[in-house]
Structure formats: C-alpha cells, structure tokens
Amino acid sequence: MILVLAEQINGSFKKKTFEVLQYAATIAQINQDKVAALVLGSAQQDAMQELGAYGAQEVWHVNDARFDSFSAKAFAKAIQQVATQHNATMLIAPHDVFGKALAPRVAAVMQAGMVAGAVAYPTYDNGFELKKSVFSGKAFTIIAITSSFKVITLVPNTFSVVKGEGQAAIQAMQVAIQDADFATKVNTVEKVTGAIPLGEAELVVSGGRGMKGPENWHLIEDLAKVMGAATACSRPVADSHWRPHHEHVGQTGGTIRPNLYIAIGISGAIQHLAGVNSSKTIVVINKDPEAPFFKAADYGIVGDALEVLPKLTAAMQKFKATN
Amino acid sequence: MKILVCIAQVPDTTSKIAFTNNDTQFASDGLTMIINPYDEWYALVRALELKETGKASAVHLITVGKADVEPVIRKALALGGDEAIRIDVDSNDPLVIAQEIAAYASAQSFDLVLCGKESIDYNNGVVGAMLAALLDTEYIGFAKKLDIDGATASLVREIEGGEEHVVSNLPLVVSCQKGMAEQRIPNMRGIMAARTKPLTVLAGIGAQAQSNIVSYAMPAAKTGVKMIDPENMDQLVQLLHSEAKVI
Numbered sequence: 001m002i003l004v005l006a007e008q009i010n011g012s013f014k015k016k017t018f019e020v021l022q023y024a025a026t027i028a029q030i031n032q033d034k035v036a037a038l039v040l041g042s043a044q045q046d047a048m049q050e051l052g053a054y055g056a057q058e059v060w061h062v063n064d065a066r067f068d069s070f071s072a073k074a075f076a077k078a079i080q081q082v083a084t085q086h087n088a089t090m091l092i093a094p095h096d097v098f099g100k101a102l103a104p105r106v107a108a109v110m111q112a113g114m115v116a117g118a119v120a121y122p123t124y125d126n127g128f129e130l131k132k133s134v135f136s137g138k139a140f141t142i143i144a145i146t147s148s149f150k151v152i153t154l155v156p157n158t159f160s161v162v163k164g165e166g167q168a169a170i171q172a173m174q175v176a177i178q179d180a181d182f183a184t185k186v187n188t189v190e191k192v193t194g195a196i197p198l199g200e201a202e203l204v205v206s207g208g209r210g211m212k213g214p215e216n217w218h219l220i221e222d223l224a225k226v227m228g229a230a231t232a233c234s235r236p237v238a239d240s241h242w243r244p245h246h247e248h249v250g251q252t253g254g255t256i257r258p259n260l261y262i263a264i265g266i267s268g269a270i271q272h273l274a275g276v277n278s279s280k281t282i283v284v285i286n287k288d289p290e291a292p293f294f295k296a297a298d299y300g301i302v303g304d305a306l307e308v309l310p311k312l313t314a315a316m317q318k319f320k321a322t323n
Numbered sequence: 324m325k326i327l328v329c330i331a332q333v334p335d336t337t338s339k340i341a342f343t344n345n346d347t348q349f350a351s352d353g354l355t356m357i358i359n360p361y362d363e364w365y366a367l368v369r370a371l372e373l374k375e376t377g378k379a380s381a382v383h384l385i386t387v388g389k390a391d392v393e394p395v396i397r398k399a400l401a402l403g404g405d406e407a408i409r410i411d412v413d414s415n416d417p418l419v420i421a422q423e424i425a426a427y428a429s430a431q432s433f434d435l436v437l438c439g440k441e442s443i444d445y446n447n448g449v450v451g452a453m454l455a456a457l458l459d460t461e462y463i464g465f466a467k468k469l470d471i472d473g474a475t476a477s478l479v480r481e482i483e484g485g486e487e488h489v490v491s492n493l494p495l496v497v498s499c500q501k502g503m504a505e506q507r508i509p510n511m512r513g514i515m516a517a518r519t520k521p522l523t524v525l526a527g528i529g530a531q532a533q534s535n536i537v538s539y540a541m542p543a544a545k546t547g548v549k550m551i552d553p554e555n556m557d558q559l560v561q562l563l564h565s566e567a568k569v570i
Contacts, residue, residue: 140539147533
C-alpha cells in the first residue's frame with residue numbers, strides 16, 4: 001500500500017493533496033500497488049470520499065480531535081504506526097510545510113531513503129530513481145532510493161490535476177499516541193484571507209522596485225484580479241514594506257512553480273530567480289533592455305511598468321470577455 | 324541552556340554550477356564556499372543572541388564533512404560560536420547526516436538544536452526534521468521567531484497561507500528562516516579568537532546511506548526570449564493562450 005499524507009485544513013483538502021494522490025495512483029498502477037490517503041483529525045465524510053476521484057482506493061481516517069492542531073512529533077508517530085502496521089511500501093506527501101515536517105521524520109525512524117522535492121515520476125530501469133531540482137533551480141539530479149520502504153515529497157504544481165470518478169472507502173484507524181507527544185500548543189493563527197495562496201497558484205503576477213512605490217500596486221492587483229492570479233513581490237519590495245513579507249518570492253522568501261509568472265519591474269537577480277525559475281512560462285516587463293531577467297524569460301517587453309501594466313490588463317480583460 | 328547549531332558548507336549563491344565524471348559528480352573546484360545562509364544568518368545569529376541575552380549558556384556548532392569544510396566552520400566560530408565539532412564523513416544522503424549529528428547530540432543533552440530551513444545546494448530541508456525524530460523531540464519547521472522562557476520556547480512558524488504562534492517544551496529542534504535574526508559580519512576580535520577555539524574532529528558512526536546521487540543534469544536552456552512590442556499587449560495575451568497555453 002502506498003500511503004499518501006492528506007492534510008485536512010478545517011476538515012477538507014487542497015489541490016496539492018489531490019495532485020499527490022494522482023501521482024501516487026500512477027506509481028501504484030505500475031507497481032500493482034494501491035493507494036490509501038491517511039487523514040489525521042476531524043474531517044468531513046464527503047470530502048474524504050471525494051479523494052477517491054483523485055486516485056485513493058481507501059481513506060484511512062484517524063478520527064482523533066487532538067490532530068486538529070499540528071504537532072510534528074505526534075503526527076509523525078501516528079503515520080509511522082499506520083505505515084508499519086499495514087506494511088506500507090511508500091509514503092508520499094506534498095513538498096510543503098506540512099510534508100516537509102513529517103515525511104523526513106518518518107523516513108528517519110523507518111530508516112528509509114527519501115527524495116525531498118521530486119519533480120517527475122520514478123523510473124525503474126536502474127532501480128528506483130527520481131528527479132529533483134538542486135542548486136536553487138540551476139540543475140537537476142537523479143537520486144536512487146535503495147531502501148525497501150521509500151519516502152517522497154512531490155513539488156506542488158508539477159502535474160496538472162484531473163478529477164476522475166469514484167469514491168474512496170473510509171476506514172477508521174486507531175493509533176496509540178500519548179498526550180505528551182503533542183508537544184506543541186498553538187496559541188494564535190494568522191491567515192491571509194481572500195487572496196489566492198501563492199504556493200499553489202497557477203498564475204502569479206509579481207512586482208519589483210520598478211513599480212516605484214506601494215501606491216502603484218493597484219495596477220498589479222487589477223491584472224491579478226482579471227487573470228485570477230496570486231500576487232507576489234521581490235525582496236527589496238518586501239524589505240521596504242511596500243508589500244507584506246509572505247508575498248516575497250526568491251531565495252530567502254518563498255519558492256513557487258506556477259504555470260505563468262509575470263515579473264514586472266524586477267531586474268532578475270540570481271537570488272530572485274532561485275525562487276521562480278521553475279515556473280513553466282515567464283513573462284518579464286522591464287524598462288531596462290539589459291535586465292538579466294530577460295535571459296530567463298519566455299516573453300519580454302521593454303517598457304515602463306506603470307505604462308505597460310494597464311495595457312496588459314485591458315488586453316487580458318478583452319481576452320477574458322471572449323474566451 | 325545549551326544550543327547546538329547545525330552548519331552546512333555550500334557553494335556561494337552566485338556560483339556557476341558544473342559537473343564532472345560524466346555528470347556524476349558536482350565540480351566544486353575553484354568555487355567559493357560559504358556557510359549555508361539559512362544556517363548562518365538565522366540559526367547561528369539567533370543562537371548567539373540568546374546567549375548574549377543570558378538565555379543560553381553555550382552555543383556549540385556541528386558540521387558533517389571532510390577537512391575542506393574547516394574554513395567555513397572557523398568563520399562560524401568567528402561569528403561567536405563557543406566550540407565546534409566536525410564529523411569526518413562525506414555524504415549526500417540527508418539521513419546519514421542526520422544520524423551522524425544525532426549520535427553526537429544525543430549524548431550531549433542539548434536543550435535546543437537549530438538549523439536553517441534548507442541548504443541552498445541540495446534544497447532538501449529535511450535534516451532538522453530527521454534529527455528531531457532520531458532525538459525523539461518536538462520539531463518546529465520554518466520558524467520566523469524564537470524566544471526562550473525557562474523550559475519553554477515560544478515561536479512563530481509559517482503555515483499554509485499564514486503563520487502560527489506556538490509554544491513548545493524543550494528540548495526542541497527548530498529550522499530557521501528569514502525574520503529570525505539579521506546577518507552579522509565577523510569582526511577582527513572574533514576572527515582572532517576563532518583560531519584558538521576548540522574544533523574537535525570525530526569519526527562517524529558509519530551510518531548507512533539509503534539513497535545516492537546517480538547523476539546531474541542542467542535544465543533545458545530557454546529557447547530564447549520572444550520580445551513583444553509594449554503597444555501590442557493583445558499579441559502577448561494571444562501567445563500566452565495559443566503558444567504557451569497557460570491562460
């Protein structure tokens with residue numbers, strides 16, 4: 001059985017969980033294996049059944065409200081208990097804050113080889129090999145896992161998600177976790193509401209110093225709204241408090257991999273590229289024709305951000321109206 | 324309270340990456356090597372701040388690598404670490420690194436182990452979580468703030484689309500990111516003092532690798548940027564739709 005970590009957020013699931021399930025289902029088909037989604041904590045029945053439409057044959061549900069608050073130690077012990085009891089062959093999770101806190105932890109205890117941040121399906125010609133991005137997107141490497149139990153985290157947005165048919169059978173699971181293992185107490189949660197989460201956005205509009213000041217950001221937001229895109233920014237913009245820090249993408253900020261990244265007034269320093277160069281298509285708008293970002297771009301426009309943006313927004317609006 | 328800071332050596336961010344031996348080995352010759360920025364700017368500096376404010380008694384450093392990593396660990400000592408351990412093992416398997424560090428740390432009863440959120444070479448970000456598992460302690464990943472009050476740590480950690488304010492009991496492993504502290508430059512006094520600070524070399528425990536690097540490859544080069552007239556945004560939108568197929 002391939003175990004997929006299905007993170008429930010207030011009882012339901014996100015696209016990246018569907019993507020991992022679909023990825024696991026493809027691997028399972030080749031290996032004549034099956035996929036079970038492991039859900040820890042309170043979750044809605046219909047949301048769990050729906051996981052079947054993405055490739056889960058079964059949902060293993062640990063219905064214990066203690067898991068509604070995240071504690072890496074307790075979660076990892078629960079996953080490990082389930083994996084061991086049911087002779088799981090693999091553990092697959094998204095390469096996000098949840099997966100990165102748990103998958104390596106389970107790998108360590110189970111003495112399993114791990115690939116953190118896979119960007120392709122495994123190949124089997126010379127053992128079990130997986131591709132991942134290294135040196136902040138400057139190269140790839142192929143890693144072979146030699147242990148029998150294998151752990152993988154998959155970079156979100158690597159594959160497009162197609163909803164299929166079917167409902168998963170829900171099975172209740174018991175784990176023995178002591179209260180002391182829930183060693184973290186959450187006091188307050190601050191969530192950005194309304195906006196599209198940057199990490200899973202397929203379209204991203206991002207601004208840099210070329211936007212000249214926070215008062216011009218409505219131009220970015222207008223374009224993002226028309227496109228249904230998330231907004232991001234470069235480091236100098238976040239450091240000058242023009243935009244909140246969670247929007248900062250680049251080496252010290254977030255790493256994203258959208259289908260389309262539109263960089264407006266961003267020169268394209270290597271540290272910025274490290275966070276965005278895995279984007280499938282990159283559009284760069286910059287008034288400096290020598291800006292290094294053009295070398296990494298698919299489409300380039302030389303022009304002043306504040307002049308080009310309204311024109312692009314208008315063109316996008318026209319397109320949306322007819323498509 | 325004793326803190327252990329995990330230090331990795333990485334090629335400088337701006338390095339040109341190349342491979343040798345039929346693309347099976349990373350060509351490190353001639354590259355400038357630095358302390359992994361997340362380990363240095365955030366984990367190490369925050370540890371030093373905790374010592375300076377009297378909340379920690381000692382800041383120990385640990386690295387896993389051969390003798391060529393010593394200049395980097397000396398720099399970490401120059402920034403203010405009290406003493407350093409180098410485990411004389413060369414491995415790319417994060418589980419080997421975690422097991423080697425855990426074997427040392429478990430015998431030393433550290434209250435707090437800090438590392439960066441990931442190393443900028445292999446971008447795994449897993450050693451901290453593995454280490455916490457092997458030490459059977461709680462783990463807080465992607466922490467932006469950390470303070471200590473007696474046997475409790477209060478932290479701010481990143482979650483999906485926001486942040487959480489949490490408290491955890493010590494001992495604890497924390498992976499640190501931006502917001503935790505500000506970069507420091509070692510001063511001459513620190514550099515002089517670092518020369519005589521203890522740097523102990525230990526043999527490894529012989530942890531077995533469960534994964535290995537088979538080969539490297541460069542990403543497919545961009546076919547070249549297509550320049551578009553700023554007066555013709557309709558063309559860009561059409562290309563994004565019909566050529567790139569992203570909208």
